[in-house]
Amino acid sequence: MQAKTNRQVLLAKRPQGTPQPSDFEVVDAEMPSPDEGEMLIQTLYLSVDPGMRSMMEEGKSHTAAFELGKPLTGRSVGRVVASKLNGFAEGDYVYERLGWQHYSLSDGSQAQKVDPDVAPLSTYLGIVGVPGFCGYFGILDIARPQAGETVVVSGAAGAVGMAAGQIAKRQGCRVVGTAGSPEKVDYLRDELSFDAVINYKTAQNLAAALSDACPDGIDVYFDNVGGEITQAALSLINYHARIVVCGQTSQYNAASTASGNIAPQLLIKRSAMMKGFVVYDYADRNGEAIEHLGQWIKDGTLHYRENIVDGLENAPQAFIDLFAGKSFGKQLVRLSSG
Amino acid sequence: MQAKTNRQVLLAKRPQGTPQPSDFEVVDAEMPSPDEGEMLIQTLYLSVDPGMRSMMEEGKSHTAAFELGKPLTGRSVGRVVASKLNGFAEGDYVYERLGWQHYSLSDGSQAQKVDPDVAPLSTYLGIVGVPGFCGYFGILDIARPQAGETVVVSGAAGAVGMAAGQIAKRQGCRVVGTAGSPEKVDYLRDELSFDAVINYKTAQNLAAALSDACPDGIDVYFDNVGGEITQAALSLINYHARIVVCGQTSQYNAASTASGNIAPQLLIKRSAMMKGFVVYDYADRNGEAIEHLGQWIKDGTLHYRENIVDGLENAPQAFIDLFAGKSFGKQLVRLSSG
Incomplete structure (x- = not known):
């Protein structure tokens, strides 16, 4: 039984600084109906x-910029x-970039079927999806840490950070994280076995705290955050x-963004490498990542x-709360229980 | 016939900003004499x-900082x-890090014999030495450009830049350089076959000039300079x-150095890699570089x-003149004709 209208969240204004509620608008649009070569997808989870x-x-x-009013x-x-x-048949579950709306039409060209028996549906948006892939490829393909090396992960309590840190632990590294609340610090240290975790909001001197946590310096810095934490990490x-x-x-x-900028000279002094990436760079290796991440969840070595x-x-x-550091773990919106 | 005194150039003061003549002092020290296990080297060329x-x-x-008064x-x-x-015997020629002085003692541990028949003695300080190695490994090991890619070299008329640009040309790349005088621009374009050369001192709009010279964007940026040129290059x-x-x-x-700083976000947007290095990173591959560079000089495909x-x-x-962009090619000081 489908709804008669299709509720949507539009981008009403381009945010200046931190996004505000008034940058968004909730409207009820007409219910779409699939033509030949299309399917209608009910959104279950939004990332x-x-x-x-x-x-x-x-x-x-x-990726393209969002359009205003869409x-x-x-x-x-x-x-x-x-x-x-x-x-694609009624009842199939799919992963796709959909609109922030209850119902979307799709020609299937970008849709990937997902299997709720391999992993819970929601995890395809987290630890078995893009954030997990970021941690997986960022650590295993770009950083390639050796056992015994020190890996620092900023934003360690985020979905990407947890994946990166746990994968580095699996490689035998000393893993140090930064996070923004006592609850997150405790979780990373006690549940995910990080070797040290720094609360960047309460640390009197971030660089000193990081230095204490990394007595052998930093071999890999996995950055989700930038700014002051990055400056402190790069000094080590x-x-x-x-x-x-x-x-x-x-x-x-x-x-x-000047506060987050870095001096190329530092890279010379340390013969260091800095690599940006997006997970789309590894589109042809998603299958490998899903297989390993799913396996590690099942054997209990990867938590989410x-x-x-x-x-x-x-x-x-x-979305707004993301930037206040309020979210803990992968932030999802559930539209329907499936 | 040796001199009775040993003239030296000391670091008198740590320069503030651009080095000044008063930061240096010329003195006459006592002539050193070798003990067992040492040799006395007469400096011929200083880099x-x-x-x-x-x-x-x-x-x-x-590397360690210079000591004041030394x-x-x-x-x-x-x-x-x-x-x-x-x-080591009298008459051998050696490459070593020596003092800025006429005579130095050495235990030989850092000395490398060089052969004036393989290449002129002075080139071991330039195209067949560290600057040549920087271009060689920076292009061939770090950048690894494919034929047809666009390679931009800043400071292209310097010893490193000329090596980097010519080696990129050998790889079949479109090579664009920046330099600071009409003489340098002409030389790079006409003698070294650079595809385009920009005089950064006279360009009205550096970013626009670089954009015109790189219609397909920039695949490799080999940076000797930093600052404004780097900002322009990174935008492309x-x-x-x-x-x-x-x-x-x-x-x-x-x-x-804030003007030379770069935003890590840019690296994410372009999935780009930025790598600093020093030639010592490749110490175990110097032999390979000498062999290839010497060969390319002899076959006329590498000029210096x-x-x-x-x-x-x-x-x-x-040394001071280096920073005014006055030097053209590898800057050497000859103390004796050998």
Whole structure:
């Protein structure tokens, strides 16, 4: 039984600095209906990602900017409710970039079937999805740490950070994280076995705290945050350090990003490598990552955490809350229980 | 016939900003004499390198800082004039890091014999030495450009830049350089076959000029300079660009290096890699580089240019002139004709 209208969340204004509720608008649009070669997908879970912030700006990026007055789009898991498309049938579960709305049409070209028996549907948006892939490829393909090396992960309590840190632990590294609340610090240290975790909000001197936690310097810095934490970490990097630039959440809302900028001279002094990436770079290796991540979840060596908010209407606030460091684990919005 | 005194150039003061003549002092010291296990080397050529500027600062680097009141040191070629050391005989030519002085003692542990028949003695300080190695490994090991890719080299008329640009040309790349005088621009374009060369001093709009010269964007940026040129180049990098950070001559004298800083976010947007290095990273592959560079000089596909100043007393000014962009080609000081 389908709804008669299709609720949507639109980008009403391009945010100036931190996003505000007034940058978004909730509307009820007409219910779409699939033509030949299309299917209708009911959204079950929406992923709420810091990276969406940069898509709210106009300009050249790895993905197009959001259009004003149109629904936001994001990684989603949904269920096919009607199909006039070969290869997809009613009841199939799919992963796709869908609109922030209850129902979306799709020609299937970007849809990937997902199997709820391999992993819970929601994890395809987290530990078995893009954030997990970021940690997986960032650590295993870019940083390639050796056992015994020191790996620092900023934003360690985020979905990417937890994946990166746990994968580095599996490689036999000393893993140090930064996080923004006592609850997160305790979780990373006690549940995920990080060797040290620094609360960047309460540390009197971040550089000193990081130095204490990394007596042998830093061999790999996996950066989700940028800014002050990055400056502190870079001051401690060792010869041949690898800096994986995965995210810069502290900078997405900054009017000037100068505080997060780094001096190329430092890379010369340490013969260091700094590599940015997006998970799309590894599109042809997603199968490998799903297989390994699923296996590690099942054997209990890879934990994950989700923060699920119910209701499409609450998606804008869930997004805004990302930048206040309130979310703990992968931030999802559940539109329907499936 | 040896001199009775040993003229030296000392570091008198740590430069503030651009080095001044008063930062240096010329003195006559006592003539050293070798003990058992030592040899006495007469300096023939001194290399004058921008990288020495950072060694004039105190602080952690890949090499120790210069000491105040002591002779500067630098890459040199000399002749053994007396030896109490197995393996080295009077008349041997050696490459070593020597003091800025006419005569130095050495235990031989860091000395490498060089052969004037394989290449002229002076080239072991340039195209067949560290600057040549920087271009060789920076292009062939770090950037690894494919034929048809666009390679931009800043400071292209310097010893490193000429090597990097010519080696990229050999790989079939479109090579664009920046340089600071009409004479240099003409030389790079007409003699070294660069595809385009920009005079950064006269370009009205550096970013626009670079954009015109790189219609397909920039795949590899080989940076010797930093600062404004780097900002312009980075605005044009393509997906999966490689940025080789070899030098930052525009930044060595800057009180604040903020103008040369780069935003890690850019690396994410382009999935780009930025790697700093020093030639010591490749110490175990010098033999390979010497062999190839020597061969390319002999077959006429690799040209080089030297700017030789006579007299140890003129070394400080030769160093100072580096930062005014006055030198064209590898800057050397000749102390004796050998």
